[in-house]
Amino acid sequence: MYKNWRAYVLPFLVLLVLFPFTYLLFLSLSGAWYYPDVLPKYFGLRNWRTILSSETGLLQSFLMSTGISLAVAIVSTLSGFFISKTVYYHPHKRILNLLAYLPYILAPVVFAACLSYFFLKLGLFGNVTGVITAQFLISFPYALIFFSSFWNERIKNYENLVSTLGGNTLDRYFKVLFPLAKGLLLVCFFQTYLISWFEYGLTSIIGVGKVQTITIKVFMFIKEANYFYGALSCCLLIFPPVVLLYINKKYVFKKIA
Amino acid sequence: MFLEVNNLNKKFNKEHVVEALSFELEKQKTLSILGKSGCGKTTMLKMISGLVNPDSGNVFLDGNEVTLLKPEQRNMVYLYQEDLLFPHLTIFENIAFGLRLKKINSKAIKDQVDQMAHSLELHNQLDKMPHQLSGGQRQRVSFGRAIIINPSVLLLDEPFGSLDSGTRQRMQSLFKNLTREYKITSLFITHDLKEAILMGDKIGFMQNGNLHVYESKQDFLNDPTTGVNQEINFWKSLQIEAGSELKNTINE
Incomplete structure (x- = not known):
């Protein structure tokens, strides 16, 4: 009885989870789908x-988002690691x-509004550097909190042991x-890559529409009611997180376990 | 003298942890150090190894002052109660760690690690990871990793504190053999009276941040402040009690 119940419910749950993603992919391949048609008039690539033709600038947005998120993730992770050590010994x-929890007390939009004056003065408004800096201000405290549990007396003892065995700081x-x-x-x-990738509030205010990341593009298409392009950009939006999720599962969690 | 410690002082939050500490140790000798928790034993070892800076005083090694040298320049290895094996390295790489830091060639490293593994009776375990070894084996690897780099002084902070009594006895005898084989000079902190007597060529007793090194083991046994006599009397009384109980049983 128990086995039969599982046999029906589990596939249903899997379908429920997969449906939005499949539907997004279907929409991104569709065109000219008007009421009361059951299926779209156009279905193809x-x-x-158009991504490659640069008509919509989606490819540029995708590449720019990848660059911004990589920069934010690398800088936040490394600085979070080193500075969390200094904090531990402080x-x-x-x-x-x-x-470090302060940036999370405010909504990102309010946080961005508070920062906008300083960004304007520093000439960081409406450019990629400004967006990277703004996103760093959100992801760096996350990295700091994340690594705070790594440092402890045992790690300190490991460091001391390496020193007495003849190792320098680099060792x-x-x-x-x-x-x-x-x-x-x-x-x-x-x-931190994901925090940066999905960041909307800060990016839209600090980027002032000039820095169009893929998340900004998705909202733009949705506002324009261009749901075919919206679906396509959503596919691009979820593509890197799915890849990262796969890598996480395959390599990282296995190693941690 | 090989190791000379002159008038070392250290305060933490205005509290004297080590005060006017001085002693000397000959080459290839082991000094056992006893003392209650919080009396400054660990701070003293850390100051000698360079992990903690003293407020004042000097440390000389083989006639050269090392007080201001970094830990990596002193060639004194500090061993903790925990084995602290590197979990990402095999047993071979753990033992070879210090040699790799010295950038010794691979052939020489292999020869030295193999020889050390034989001394430690670990020659069949070299390809394993640390989590695959028992507590005693891990502690042996930790010793091997320290001794293989031929340190001037080995500083041991209750190295057998976490082992069961059987393993502890085996480790004590192994350590004695290793000190002879590799001609090691060491400071050995322990809470165990028997261990202090067994391991040390000399015995020191630390109290209120100050270390008193006894001229002979007999001097140590005769000193009432160490609590040795109390312990001896305890075991004697237990023996007498057991003896009289046995007598009563026979009479009945």
């Missing part, structure tokens, strides 16, 4: 070809850790600390 580490990092933190570094990199 026309929408996808006499006021509890206050510093608490301060400590490259031969022991990085290998020990490898799994965490990869997870943090993926997480």
Whole structure:
């Protein structure tokens, strides 16, 4: 009885999860689908070809988003790793850790509005550097909090041991600390990449429409009610997270376990 | 003297942890150090190894002052109670770690690690990962990793504290053999009276941040402040009690 119940419910749940993604892909391949037609008049790769033709700028947005997210993820992960160590050894580490939660108290749009004056003064408004900086301000505290659990007395003892065995600072990092933190570094990199990839509020305010990341493009198509392009850009939007999820599952979690 | 410690002082939050600490140690000798928790034993070892800077005082090694040298320049290995094997490296690579830091060629590393593995009776375990070994085996690897680089002084902070009594006894005898074979000079911190007497050529007792090194083991046994006599009396009384109980049973 129990087995029969599982046999029906589980495939149904899988279908439920997969349906939005399949439907998005279907919509991205469709065109001229008007009420009361059951199926679209056009079904093919026309929408996808437009990506390459640069008519919509989706390919540029995709590449720009990839560049921005990679920059944010690399800088946040590495700075989070090193600065979390300094915070761990700091006499006021509890206050510093608490301060790291501050950017998450405010909504990203409100946070961006608060920062906009400084960005304007620094000439960071409406350019890629400004967007990277703004997204860094969100993802860096995440990395700091993420790595705060890595540092402890045992890690300190490992560092001391390497020193007395004759190792210098580089040896400590490259031969022991990085290998020990490898799994965490990869997870943090993926997480901060995703934070940056899906960031909308900060990017739209600091980018002022000039920096059109793929997330901004999705909202733009939805606002224009161009749901075929909207679906296509959504496919592009979820493509990197799906790849990262796959890598996470295949390599990272296996190693951590 | 090979190791000379002169008037070392260290304060943490205005509290004297180590105060006017001085002692000397000959080459290839082991000094066992006893003392209650919090009396400054670990701080003393960390100051000698360079992991903690003293507020004042000097450390001399073979006539050269090393007080201001970084830990990696002193050639003194500090061993913790935990084995601290690197979990991402095999047993071979763990033992070879210090040699790789010295950039010794691979052939020489292999020869030295193989020889050390034989001394430690670990020659069949070299390809394994640390989590595949028992507590005693892991501690042996930790010793091998330290001794293979031929340190001037080995600083041991309760190295057998986490082992069961059987493994502890085997490790004590192994350590004695290794100190003879590799001519090691060491400072050995322990809470165990018997271990201190067994392992040390000399015995020191640390109290309130100050270390007193006894001239002979007999001097140590005769000193009432160490609590050795109390312990001896405890075991004697237990023996007498057991003896009289046995007598009563026979009489009945």
